[in-house]
Amino acid sequence: MNIIETTGLVKDYPLGKTTVHAVRGIDLAIAKGDILSIIGPSGSGKTTLLNLIGCIDTPTAGRVKIGDTDVTALDDRRVTDLRLHRIGFIFQTFNLIPVLTALENVEFPMLLMKHHSRAEIRRRAQQLLEDVGLAEYVQHRPAELSGGQRQRVAIARALVTDPDIVLADEPTANLDSVTGASILDAMREMNAKQQTTFIFSTHDANVLKYAKNIVKIKDGLIAREA
Amino acid sequence: MRLIATIAWRNLFRHKGKSLIIGAILFLGALLMTAGNGVISGMDAGLQRNIVEGFCGDALLVSDQQESDNVFLEMMGKPVAPINNYKAIDSALHGMPAVAKWLPMGKNFVLALNEDGGMADGLFALGVDYDRYRAFFGDNLRLVQGAFPQQGGPFVLIPTGWRKQMGEFYGVLYTPEGQPPDTATLSPAIRKRLSEMSLRQSAVYMGMNADNSTTDVRVPVKAVVKYRSLNTIWGNFPIIDIESYRQCLGYFSAAAQTATVKQSNLDLFAASDASLDDLFGATDLVASHGGGRPAAVLGAGSLAGGREMARPAVDLDAGTYNMVLLRLRGSRVLDQAVRSLNRELEARRLGVRAVTWKKATGMIGSMAVLIKGALFVFVSFLFLIAIIIIINTLSMAAIERTPEIGMMRAVGARKGFIRWMFTAETGVLAAVFGGAGIVAGVAAVEVVATLRITSENDMVQLLFGGDTFRPLLTAPDIVLAVLQLALVTLLAVIYPLRVAGNITPLDAVSRD
Numbered sequence: 001m002n003i004i005e006t007t008g009l010v011k012d013y014p015l016g017k018t019t020v021h022a023v024r025g026i027d028l029a030i031a032k033g034d035i036l037s038i039i040g041p042s043g044s045g046k047t048t049l050l051n052l053i054g055c056i057d058t059p060t061a062g063r064v065k066i067g068d069t070d071v072t073a074l075d076d077r078r079v080t081d082l083r084l085h086r087i088g089f090i091f092q093t094f095n096l097i098p099v100l101t102a103l104e105n106v107e108f109p110m111l112l113m114k115h116h117s118r119a120e121i122r123r124r125a126q127q128l129l130e131d132v133g134l135a136e137y138v139q140h141r142p143a144e145l146s147g148g149q150r151q152r153v154a155i156a157r158a159l160v161t162d163p164d165i166v167l168a169d170e171p172t173a174n175l176d177s178v179t180g181a182s183i184l185d186a187m188r189e190m191n192a193k194q195q196t197t198f199i200f201s202t203h204d205a206n207v208l209k210y211a212k213n214i215v216k217i218k219d220g221l222i223a224r225e226a
Numbered sequence: 227m228r229l230i231a232t233i234a235w236r237n238l239f240r241h242k243g244k245s246l247i248i249g250a251i252l253f254l255g256a257l258l259m260t261a262g263n264g265v266i267s268g269m270d271a272g273l274q275r276n277i278v279e280g281f282c283g284d285a286l287l288v289s290d291q292q293e294s295d296n297v298f299l300e301m302m303g304k305p306v307a308p309i310n311n312y313k314a315i316d317s318a319l320h321g322m323p324a325v326a327k328w329l330p331m332g333k334n335f336v337l338a339l340n341e342d343g344g345m346a347d348g349l350f351a352l353g354v355d356y357d358r359y360r361a362f363f364g365d366n367l368r369l370v371q372g373a374f375p376q377q378g379g380p381f382v383l384i385p386t387g388w389r390k391q392m393g394e395f396y397g398v399l400y401t402p403e404g405q406p407p408d409t410a411t412l413s414p415a416i417r418k419r420l421s422e423m424s425l426r427q428s429a430v431y432m433g434m435n436a437d438n439s440t441t442d443v444r445v446p447v448k449a450v451v452k453y454r455s456l457n458t459i460w461g462n463f464p465i466i467d468i469e470s471y472r473q474c475l476g477y478f479s480a481a482a483q484t485a486t487v488k489q490s491n492l493d494l495f496a497a498s499d500a501s502l503d504d505l506f507g508a509t510d511l512v513a514s515h516g517g518g519r520p521a522a523v524l525g526a527g528s529l530a531g532g533r534e535m536a537r538p539a540v541d542l543d544a545g546t547y548n549m550v551l552l553r554l555r556g557s558r559v560l561d562q563a564v565r566s567l568n569r570e571l572e573a574r575r576l577g578v579r580a581v582t583w584k585k586a587t588g589m590i591g592s593m594a595v596l597i598k599g600a601l602f603v604f605v606s607f608l609f610l611i612a613i614i615i616i617i618n619t620l621s622m623a624a625i626e627r628t629p630e631i632g633m634m635r636a637v638g639a640r641k642g643f644i645r646w647m648f649t650a651e652t653g654v655l656a657a658v659f660g661g662a663g664i665v666a667g668v669a670a671v672e673v674v675a676t677l678r679i680t681s682e683n684d685m686v687q688l689l690f691g692g693d694t695f696r697p698l699l700t701a702p703d704i705v706l707a708v709l710q711l712a713l714v715t716l717l718a719v720i721y722p723l724r725v726a727g728n729i730t731p732l733d734a735v736s737r738d
Binding site: 047051054056057076077080081083084085088089091095096097098099100104108109111112113157161 | 236637735
């Protein structure tokens with residue numbers, strides 16, 4: 001069963017008098033529980049594709065379906081709710097809310113959902129931080145954490161709502177190899193446990209060994225799937 | 227809500243510089259606004275106290291024939307309609323529990339004739355029975371030179387303002403009977419020209435009533451006085467004994483009534499031009515007046531002779547007045563009390579109506595409202611500048627926080643959440659710094675009030691609402707300050723909210 005489907009996906013950016021064709025017609029189907037790695041050179045359209053799939057950007061043409069929902073037909077409020085309930089994000093650098101502690105950052109999406117008790121939210125956030133090896137850092141603010149620790153907090157936050165999909169843009173770009181590997185291990189473990197679908201965009205060859213499937217993008221088009 | 231409050235509170239400390247800039251603006255704005263409200267309220271209360279307690283009471287009765295309510299300060303000194311039935315009014319007032327005390331009074335425009343042949347000067351004369359005047363107002367007059375009238379008889383109390391005007395512009399200097407000029411109380415300009423001054427110990431007034439009567443009367447100067455407060459304004463209101471005043475205005479005096487003038491003749495004399503026309507042809511028009519003659523005629527004679535009239539014991543209330551000043555009981559809103567009084571007066575068909583002191587004193591009564599309006603414009607201008615600075619600072623803050631806000635939106639925060647977060651941040655700043663500004667404003671008003679700053683300068687007294695600066699803050703003033711602060715905060719946050727709410731996750735990614 002496909003959790004994500006894109007059909008004829010096009011994204012153009014006006015740049016002065018010219019137009020940049022970032023994505024030029026991508027058809028993609030991603031199965032539930034997949035770990036998909038999107039690779040390609042800089043400027044190939046990886047991040048744009050990720051943004052379109054994650055409902056952060058809207059396509060110029062084509063459709064994106066998350067489950068049975070055509071997200072291109074939704075208004076901002078519904079798209080926001082869809083991101084909250086079904087998608088987890090791990091960004092490359094802009095990761096955490098600076099004024100909240102690691103624990104509060106992880107709690108943040110669950111608090112927005114308003115479905116859970118404070119105790120339940122606290123218990124789950126603490127558990128996830130333990131899972132990513134940050135039990136001792138729950139009261140630290142982002143500025144007091146290393147790059148790897150912040151990224152792990154971001155992973156915990158991405159998973160706290162039990163999303164169907166986790167999108168990660170260069171998740172190991174700012175990490176040393178050991179930390180990067182430990183994070184990828186954690187993701188693979190969660191994929192195995194909860195059938196969470198992970199989609200990475202990466203330059204890092206080490207990430208590829210965790211991927212079940214790989215899509216190579218070049219000039220806004222799928223160059224190869226494996 | 228707790229989450230929003232937590233983020234908002236911590237962001238204030240994270241962005242200390244911006245918080246302090248916005249906070250300082252809100253603090254100063256709230257301080258100025260609160261202190262300004264205090265000054266205005268103090269001035270309003272002071273004006274009310276000084277005018278009500280020192281010049282015209284809470285309200286006054288005027289004839290139904292009187293067109294304008296502004297009986298004291300109407301431009302060009304249009305005559306105030308006479309009241310000829312004071313006795314009936316007095317009797318009615320005794321049965322009105324809302325009225326604590328009252329004072330019948332004459333007030334009209336008169337010309338002070340220059341016996342040296344120079345130009346006459348116009349002024350408003352008040353005609354009173356001095357004992358009753360004193361009982362009504364207490365010590366509203368400060369003696370500058372001379373003595374207050376001790377017993378009946380003609381007198382004029384000349385205010386320093388008018389004495390100064392006559393001295394400096396007409397070269398006429400009034401001094402109390404039998405006394406040389408007290409140089410210490412004279413203006414430098416008059417002192418300098420003292421030897422050239424024409425010294426006068428009596429004044430000659432010519433009334434200007436509705437019938438264009440030109441009766442004049444000489445009255446001895448008993449004292450030079452100063453109104454305890456607002457002497458600049460009241461300086462053109464000399465106080466004359468009521469009988470001389472009536473003679474001057476051509477009204478029937480009490481003495482004339484004592485002389486048993488026939489009622490038909492009294493009616494004829496008091497009638498308006500239109501009524502007089504109606505009376506021509508009536509058979510009793512030429513009826514004998516029984517040997518009596520109107521006091522106005524006596525008054526005319528007094529100018530030629532330059533002597534005071536000998537007066538029999540008279541019932542002053544039988545003569546003509548122009549108004550009855552009232553002090554009211556209780557703490558009812560004045561307008562309501564006056565409306566209620568008017569219903570009662572109408573029912574009794576006394577031919578008079580009540581007007582509030584504010585209406586009766588025209589521009590002066592509205593001074594507080596005018597200055598309040600001016601201050602409001604000034605404070606609004608300050609706040610406009612403050613709003614622009616706050617809008618700019620908050621908008622810049624929103625743009626600088628694009629990655630943070632975009633990330634929040636990416637993980638599921640709706641626009642509303644972002645807007646509430648910004649509103650809460652600005653709200654906390656407004657509450658903390660604006661609140662501190664209001665508290666500081668209240669403290670400043672309290673401290674200044676205890677200093678009891680006084681001024682002899684008349685214009686400053688007008689701004690003080692009296693001779694002492696007593697800023698005053700009432701509960702409604704403080705509530706108003708809080709509402710103004712809330713409005714400013716709301717206006718200042720609208721545009722930044724729009725900026726923050728429109729930040730998308732993509733903006734954050736693009737910036738990154």
